[in-house]
Amino acid sequence: MKKLSNGLTVVVSEDHSAPTFGICVSYGIGFRLEPEGRTGFAHLFEHLMFEGTPNAPKGVLDRVIEGGGGANNGDTRYDYTEYIETAPISALDPVLWIEADRMKTLDFSTKNLDNQRNVVEEEVRVNVINQPFGLFFAIDLPGKAFDTYPNAHNFYGDFKDLDAAKIEDVKAFYEKYYTPGNAVIAVVGDVKPDDVYAKMERYFAPIPSRPTPAKPKVDEPPQKTERRSSETDKLAKVPGLAIGYRMPPHRSPDALAAAVTGELLHNGQASRLYQALVKDKQVALSVDGGVNWPLGTPFEYAGPTLMTSFIVYPPNVTEDQLVAAYDATIKDLAENGPTQQDLDRIVAKMRSDMYGNLEIPISRASALSHAVLFDGNFDSVYQLPEELSKVTAAQVKAFAAKYLVSTNRTIINRVPVGAAEKEKGAGQ
Amino acid sequence: MKILTIACVFLFIAAQLPAQKETQLPKDLPAYGPERPLSAPNVKIAKLDNGLTVWLVSEPGFPKVAFSMAVRGGLAADPSDRPGLSQMLGNTIDQGTKTLNAKQIAQQLQAAGGDLNVSPSKDSIILSIGVLSAKRDDALTVMSDLVRNATFPDAEVTLAKRNTLDQLRQQESQPSFLAGRTMAKVLFGDHPYHVTSATEQSIKASTADDLRKIYAERFRPDQVLLVAVGDFEADGMLSAVKSRFAEWKAPSTVPVTIPSATSTAPQHAIYVVPRPGSVQTTLELGSFGPVRSAEDFEAARVANAIFGGTFGSRLTRNIREDKGYTYSPFATLQTYQAAGLLITRADVRNAVTAPSLNEMLYELNRMVTTSPTEEELRTAKRFLVGIEAIQLQSRGAVSGELARLWVNGLSPDAIGAYGKKVAATTAEDVDTAAKKYFPAAKTAIVAVGEEKVVRDALAPFGLPLLSAP
Secondary structure (H helix, E strand, C coil): CEECCCCCEEEEEECCCCCEEEEEEEECCCHHHCCCCCCCHHHHHHHHCCCECCCCECCHHHHHHHHCCCEEEEEECCCCEEEEEEEEHHHHHHHHHHHHHHHHCCCCCHHHHHHHHHHHHHHHHHHHHCCCCCCCCCCHHHHHHCCCHHHHCCCCCCHHHHHHCCHHHHHHHHHHHCCHHHEEEEEEECCCHHHHHHHHHHHCCCCCCCCCCCCCCCCCCCCCCCEEEEEEECCCCCCEEEEEEECCCCCCCCHHHHHHHHHHHHCCCCCHHHHHHHHHCCCCCEEEEEECCCCCCCCCCCCCCEEEEEEECCCCCCHHHHHHHHHHHHHHHHHHCCCHHHHHHHHHHHHHHHHHHHCCHHHHHHHHHHHHHHHCCCHHHHHHHHHHHHCCHHHHHHHHHHHCCHHHEEEEEEEECCHHHHHCCCCC | CCCCCHHHCCCCCCCCCCCCCCCCCCCCCCCCCCCCCCCCCCCEEEECCCCCEEEEEECCCCCEEEEEEEEECCHHHCCCCCCCHHHHHHHHCCCEECCCEHHHHHHHHHHCCCCCEEEECCCEEEEEEEEEHHHHHHHHHHHHHHHHHECCCHHHHHHHHHHHHHHHHHHCCCHHHHHHHHHHHHHHCCCHHHCCCCCHHHHHHCCHHHHHHHHHHHCCHHHEEEEEEECCCHHHHHHHHHHHHCCCCCCCCCCCCCCCCCCCCCCCCEEEEECCCCCEEEEEEEEEECCCCCCCHHHHHHHHHHHHHCCCCHHHHHHHHHCCCECCCEEEEEECCCCEEEEEEEEEEHHHHHHHHHHHHHHHHHHHHCCCCHHHHHHHHHHHHHHHHHHCCCHHHHHHHHHHHHHCCCCCCHHHHHHHHHHCCCHHHHHHHHHHHCCHHHCEEEEEECHHHHHHHHHHHCCCEEECC
């Protein structure tokens, strides 16, 4: 790992198993810090990072990366926005040039903004408005569980806010957050570290440094009572329930036990909730969830987050029956803790999942750059698989008893519109 | 925990000018470096006396092993009065064996670091799992138990029927599911490939005995491939396989047969699938394409990359980057043993339903009537060769790809041969493939959305507006 004179951090990991590489440029800006009145802006902005620069107009980036045999993408999350590419090693230099070029400046064009505003609104239609459940467990649940704008607002954006975004907003956001000092770049693959550092000096070091924005406080006032609400859904055919418990801060003493508990409850068919709700009591059709789910791993967050459970259940089961069955599972864990076998199993699964992720260069590059962004170093990427086995049954039990309590949670029940009529076979 | 479906994959796509002229590259952009070709996986092939095929790939790296088991016979082999029974089999094969119950199976696999994934497709059922190397023998033991001794306990089948029914109701609220189901019926008619999913009727009618019957017919060593990819020594892995599978006996009955090929062009018509409350129309255009082993498969892949299979493709540049009609247009070649399809899809807001279809038809026909530019051809070829290397970076992906090749009747060499054939593809090859597969008149059109919106918008095309079969 090295830091360039302009503040950009560079991480390199060698892997010669294939003649390819993966790269991730993460910027320390996400949904959480987007301005009020501009919900969805961090993500809209991310789209504009693909729309060209004065040096490389719209079209060049794609032509260079796809023409080099690679693929590229971007993701916006609560605490970071990442730009990722993977390609045969022959494309490394042009890809680094492209990333450096868009770290210098952008083509701030109203035409591109208007075009991508349309594209983003179509994306929201595809993923939210035209989807059963409309991601309510990811958008509405934090909205109810948290009280302050950074953590509670709709990250995909209200259309009125997206429509209001101006090119001046784009410039200001870029100036403030897309600075070398607010970025971490990781390169993984068929490379030699010294070669990569030399290329970084060539392509990135000339970018002038700019002040790195201070991280504002994004804490929440404490939750005192359980929060419950219900919604209707025009597209869903069966009801769904989302439960969110507020979690301890990143890297705090309880965070590792939180991660393991989240997986113990949700990971796969052997999980406690699947076995209890889908198999034993047969009150649910599917159970998904975990800590910081679905928009991140249990180890990558820099502000308030939830352990979320998203449960789809049959129409002949009531919300109360489902919640009672859920609570019995939680109560058992809080009173009796897991067995050592339970723990060994879930730790093996988590470790296996982590190795599976690190195996792929672009995913390892993401993990490395996020770790540096959150912790200042990437030690956790390689240590976590080992650290997990230090979590004890007593810690999981204590964690469940302290955090998985009703006064620390928010529940939204989402039912199909006219569910009763549909049950009679009237259709809609 | 990659449970997020496409709903949350924030796919952001790069951009190109829609104009015909090509983007000028910046003068100080460094050139591509020398190519380093992908070395195809070194597959050790073995066949046990009972007919079980074994493909082993030793790949050092993180301590994991990926297993895939492919079994011939999938949805196309299901009894005609039980469409989609393979899907039910996929949901229940891990719910009990002669010695383990469902919970024990799930727990033993989790202890090995894995989650079993069962994928029933038209031609096969593929079981796959990735586990920690240290636990690979435990995982292999459970896998062997599942393919040899599954019992389909009555209580588990009853529960699976209920859950599969509710899953079907959920799927039926997804426009992509509705479009795909309708397209298969339109293109395949009575051919067994028309089934994409179980139906309410077939789920309700199916019994544990139905499942036991097709399991006994298909799960036999001479119709199964076992693939392992990971950090193991091949001889040791082969003995581990032999000790768990050598006693498995194939019955003397005739194995399930592959349905014969089909490729009669469908009626060029619009099939409307009503979806009340829809704020978008899902437009899907489908026609027949090459099978995986066809001579022009690679040329068709190159044509598709130019047309709509990449972010810089003509279709994406047009209806996304120029017009902003849609977020995620795409075109793909789907291959089965006895048929290939070319599918183009876009979800567009209601107001632009008609102009979107117009552009999709236009871009299909533009492939037929204009040759690719040199730049388009070069980019598409480099993309396809490169992306194959990218897609085979994980051992799970290599294992899955080998299993699919076997199902399609190809050998492991196909991985190395594919890149060479793509690289050798000429503009004439692309033109020939485009003329054969891409004419808009050869497509059937499925439109899922608010019925009145769709019918009003698409009436001016003058094509038959039919109700979905």
